[in-house]
Amino acid sequence: MPQDSPHTPRVVVIGGGVTGLSAGFYLEQAARRAGMPLDYLVVERGDTAGGKIHTDAFGGYVVEGGADSFLTQKPWALELVRALGLEAECVPINSLPHATYVLINGRPQPMPPGMTLGIPTRLGPFLRSSLLSPWGKARALLDLLHPVQQRIADESLAGCMRRHFGDETLDRILEPLMSGIHNSLAEEQSLLATFPRFRDGERKHGSLINSIKEAQSAHRPNGNKPLPPFMTLRGGMGRLIDALAHALGDHLRSDCPVAAVEHYPGEPRPYCIVLASGEVISADGVILATPAFVSADLIAEFYPGLACELRAIRYVSTGTVSLAYASDDVGPLPGFGVIIPRSEGRHINAITVSSRKFAHRAPADRVLIRAFFGGSRHPHAVEESDAAILAIAQRELREILGITATPRIARIWRLRDSSPQYDVGHLHRVASIESLCPAGLAVAGSAYRGVGIPDCIKQAQDAATHILADVGSNDTITVPTNS
Numbered sequence: 001m002p003q004d005s006p007h008t009p010r011v012v013v014i015g016g017g018v019t020g021l022s023a024g025f026y027l028e029q030a031a032r033r034a035g036m037p038l039d040y041l042v043v044e045r046g047d048t049a050g051g052k053i054h055t056d057a058f059g060g061y062v063v064e065g066g067a068d069s070f071l072t073q074k075p076w077a078l079e080l081v082r083a084l085g086l087e088a089e090c091v092p093i094n095s096l097p098h099a100t101y102v103l104i105n106g107r108p109q110p111m112p113p114g115m116t117l118g119i120p121t122r123l124g125p126f127l128r129s130s131l132l133s134p135w136g137k138a139r140a141l142l143d144l145l146h147p148v149q150q151r152i153a154d155e156s157l158a159g160c161m162r163r164h165f166g167d168e169t170l171d172r173i174l175e176p177l178m179s180g181i182h183n184s185l186a187e188e189q190s191l192l193a194t195f196p197r198f199r200d201g202e203r204k205h206g207s208l209i210n211s212i213k214e215a216q217s218a219h220r221p222n223g224n225k226p227l228p229p230f231m232t233l234r235g236g237m238g239r240l241i242d243a244l245a246h247a248l249g250d251h252l253r254s255d256c257p258v259a260a261v262e263h264y265p266g267e268p269r270p271y272c273i274v275l276a277s278g279e280v281i282s283a284d285g286v287i288l289a290t291p292a293f294v295s296a297d298l299i300a301e302f303y304p305g306l307a308c309e310l311r312a313i314r315y316v317s318t319g320t321v322s323l324a325y326a327s328d329d330v331g332p333l334p335g336f337g338v339i340i341p342r343s344e345g346r347h348i349n350a351i352t353v354s355s356r357k358f359a360h361r362a363p364a365d366r367v368l369i370r371a372f373f374g375g376s377r378h379p380h381a382v383e384e385s386d387a388a389i390l391a392i393a394q395r396e397l398r399e400i401l402g403i404t405a406t407p408r409i410a411r412i413w414r415l416r417d418s419s420p421q422y423d424v425g426h427l428h429r430v431a432s433i434e435s436l437c438p439a440g441l442a443v444a445g446s447a448y449r450g451v452g453i454p455d456c457i458k459q460a461q462d463a464a465t466h467i468l469a470d471v472g473s474n475d476t477i478t479v480p481t482n483s
Contacts, residue, residue, distance in 0.1 A: 008037040008038060008039045009036070009037070009038055009039065009284045009285070009468075009471040009472055010038075010039040010040065010041075010269060010282070010283045010284050010285075010471075011027055011038065011039075011040045011041075011283060011284065011285040011286070011287065011467055011468075011471060012040070012041050012042075012043065012271070012273050012281055012283040012285075012286050012287075013027070013040065013041070013042040013043070013286075013287040013289055014043055014258050014261070014273070014286065014287070014288050014289060014290055014295075014298070015042075015043075015044065015051070015288065015289030015290040015294075015445070016042055016043070016044025016045075016046070016049035016050070016051065016252065016254065016289075017049070017050065017051020017052060017053070017289060017445070017456075018050070018051060018053055018240065018241065018244070018453055018456050018457065018460075019051075019289040019444050019445040019446070019456040019457070019459060019460045020042050020044070020049075020051075020287070020289030020290075020444075020445075020460070021042060021049060021241065021244035021245065021248065021252070021460075022080060022244065022456070022457045022460035022461070023042070023287050023289055023444060023460040023463050023464050024040060024041075024042040024244075024248050024251055024252065025080075025083075025084075025244055025247055025248065025460075026460055026461050026464040026465075027040045027464045027467070027468065028040065028248075028251070029083075030464055030465065030468055031468065031472075034468075034472070036468070036472050038468075038472075040251055041251055041252075041253060041281065042248055042251060042252045042253070043253050043256040043258060043273070043275075043281075044252070044253065044254045044255075044256060045255075045256060045257035045258065046254065046255070047254055047255045048254060049241055049244075049245050049252060049254060050238065050241040051066075052065075052066040052067070052415055052418055052446075053065075053066045053067055053237050053238060053240070053241050053453075054066055054238060054413065055235065055236030055237055055238030055239070056411060057235055057236055057238070059363070060362065060363035060366075061324060061361070061362050061363070061366075061368060061409065062235065062236045062360060062361050062362075063236075063322045063354075063368070063370075063411050064236055064237060064320075064322075064354070064370070065320060065411075065413035065415075066237070066320075066413070066415065067237055067452075067453055068232055068236075068237060068352070068354065068357070068358070068370075069093065069230040069231060069232040069237070069358070070230065070231060070232070070237075070452065070453040070454055071229065071230060071452055071453075071454055072227040072228065072229060072230065072231055073229065074452065074454035074455065074458070075454070076454045076455075076457040076458040076461065077240075077453045077454040077457055078090075078227075078231065078454075079457075080240075080457050081231075081233070081240065084240070084243040084244065084247060085243070086233060086239060086240065086243055089233045089234045089235065089239060090231045090232075090233060090234075091231065091232050091233065091234050091358050091359055091360060092228035092230075092231055093228050093229060093230040093231065093232075093336075093357060093358060094336075094356060094357060094358065094359065095228075096335050096336065096356070098110035098111065098334075098335045099111070099335045099336045100115075100335055100336060100337070100338075100339065101334035101335055101337070101338045101339070102131055102172060102173060102176065102338065102339055102340075102341070103338050103339070103340045103341065103344050103346070103400060104130070104131060104172060104341075104344075105344075106344070106399070106400070108334040108338045108400065108401075109129075109130050109131050110129075110334070110335070111129075111131070111173075112125035112126050112128065112129040112131070113125045114126065115173075116212050116216070117174075117177060117178060117195075117212075118169070118173040118174045118177040118178065119165075119174075119208055119209060119212055120140065120141075120209060121209060121212055121213050121216065123141070126140075131172055131173060132168055132169060132172060132173075133168065135168070136166065136168035136169060136172075139165065139166035139168065139169070140165040140166060140168075140169045141209075142165075142166070143164040143165055143207050143208055143209050144207050144209055144210065145207070146163075146164055146202075146206040146207050146208070147206045148202070148203065148204070148205065148206040149202045149203065149206065150203055151199065151202060151203075154190055154191060154192045154193075154424050154425055154426075154427070154428070155191050155424060156186065156187050156188060156189060156190070156191065156424050157174075157178055157179065157186045157189040157190070157191050157194060157195065158170060158175070158186035158187045158189070159187075159191075160191050160198055160199075160202075161174045161175075161178075161186070164207075164208050165208075170186065171341055171342070171343050172341050172343075173341075174186070175341060175342060176339040176340055176341045176342070176349075176350070177339055178194070178195065179376075180339060180349060180350055181194075181451070182194060182419065182421070182422060182451060183316055183318050183349075183374070183375035183376055183419040184316075184375075184376050184419075184421050184422065185376045185421075188421070188423050188424060189421075189422060189423070189424075190422045190423055190424045190425065190426040190427065191424075192426075192427055193422040193426040193427050193430075193449075194422050197211075197215075198211075232358050234360050237453075240453075256275060256277075257275065257276040258273055258274065258275055258276065258298060259274045259275060259276045259298075260273075260274040260298055260299075260301065261273055261274070261286055261288075261298045261299050261302070261441075262274060262301070262302060263299075263302045263303070263438060263441070265438070269282035269283055269284050270284070270440060271283040271284070271285065271286050271440060271441070273286065284440060284470075284471040285440040285441070285442075285467040285468075285470055285471040286440065286441050286442075286467075287442050287443075287444060287460075287463045287464070287467055288441070288442070288443045288444070288445075289443075289444050289445050289460070289463075290445070291315065291417065291418075291420070291445070291447060292310040292311070292313040292315075292420065292443075292445075292447040292448075293310065293311055293313070293315065293417070295310050295443060296308075296310035296311045299441075303436065303438070305436055306433065306436040306437065309429060309432050309433045309436060310433060310443075310447075312429060313420050313421070313426075313429065313447050314420070314421040314423065315417040315418065315419060315420055315421065316374065316375050316376050316379050316417075316418075316419050316421060317374050317375075317379060317380075317381075317382040317414070317415060317416045317417055317418060317419070318372065318373070318374040318375045318382070318415045318418055318419050319372070319373050319374045319381065319382045319389070319412065319413055319414045319415060320370050320371065320372055320373070320412070320413050320415075321370070321371050321373070321389055321390065321393040321410065321411070321412045321413075322354065322368060322369070322370045322371075322409075322410070322411045322412075323368075323369050323370075323371070323393060323394070323397070323407040323409070323410050324362060324366050324367065324368050324369075324407055324408045324409040324410075325366065325367045325369070325403065325405055325407055325408060326365060326366060326367075326405065326408060327364075327365050327366060327367050328365075329403070329405035330367045330401075330403055330405070331401075331402055331403075333353050333356060333367070333401065334353075334401070335353070335356070336352060336353055336356055336357040337350065337351045337352040337353050337357070337369075337370075338350065338351045338400060338401075342377060346396060346400075347373065347378065347381070347392050347395075347396060348371045348372060348373050348392065348393065348396045349372045349373060349374075349375055349377055349378075350371070350372045351369060351370070351371050351372075351396075351397070351400065351401070352369070352370045352371075352372075353367065353368075353369055354368040354369065354370050355367050355368040355369075366408065369397065369401075369403075371393045371396060371397065373389065373392070373393075374414075374415075375419060376421070382414040382415070382416055386412055389412055390410055390412065394407070419446075419451070420446055420447040420451065422451075430448045430449060433448070439470050440467065440470045440471060442463040442466050442467050443463070444456070444459040444460055444462070444463040445459060
């Protein structure tokens, strides 16, 4: 075990995805504001940072391998974008009369106006919609009579939605929308970990329709123009990664895999980060911003109980295939794309028309379309060959959208073991993981308290605050959110 005399607190962040990069950024910002000296380092095993965020920009195209935007309702991503000086590059989601379509019996049908996460808040358009049968609509509207319930225990998303809206609405609308966000099975997905607002709505109103309508009324802006629900960056979400990497400078080391994290309480610097190269970095604090199963391997020798809990978080693999066509080769397209219920039996999970969803995604005479595959529906799809995946995507686009032309470009991304599954009881497991972390060790990322970019950034802020309180003399240090 190496010995050195600490002069300045040292924190090592393991993992160079958006969580780890943000943690490094907020460590420096918080320490600077507190007047606290700090030595920090972000290490990434790959040759480039970014994790699941990857943008391929070429010839007028902006093709995303992972997330294509961030939610503005959760403020942390937009705050970081502003802190990095990227606000002028923000691109709002376009506005279309019918943005989302649902595949019903092989044909895309428009989602009616007034739907929030698939829950109707405007009854007229919902009743006129062709998405559900008359019985399905009547069953869904029984939610308005649902009694107030003071449930405490977690349950599956499917259980809650079925109780309120019935099987048909769950199958055709709610499951592909809500579970699609998490690439999960609605029957196993934790309600409290993914949509806790619905439990709050049950307790206050009983009816989820009335709960959402009240929330929308309460959040109407007073003279301020509301933010678009989603934003991206003109050059793609990879611009966020580039800006974070630039801000970290020499504090970021790529091509730097970690073999183990050792802990020797009572030593001047109690943590030893053992690199695959044999180099050892001593530290006062560590933030694990790696997938849960990777974090488990790193700390297993010293904390087997914590490693066991980390390994209990399941992951599934996902992928995307982006195809570009000449505009003249494509007929009318369904809004921003199509969500696909599991009952349709398709080999892809959803379709996004990227060039209609955001500006600056493709040249003016081209259409860029992205199809999603894998996840909980087809967990082994990522192991198919490029030729097989491309053939599946083209067949599905032909049968669903009527596109028979040969694509001008094709890009395939496989994200293996990329989507953590928030099974029922997930928050209890996360609380156990956090309680098992010794002083000076924190975990953060999509495996714990939210899978979206804003959620990961918020967890990075929280981890930075927690670690600085552990290693610094001032236990009231907080991370600035409007740097």
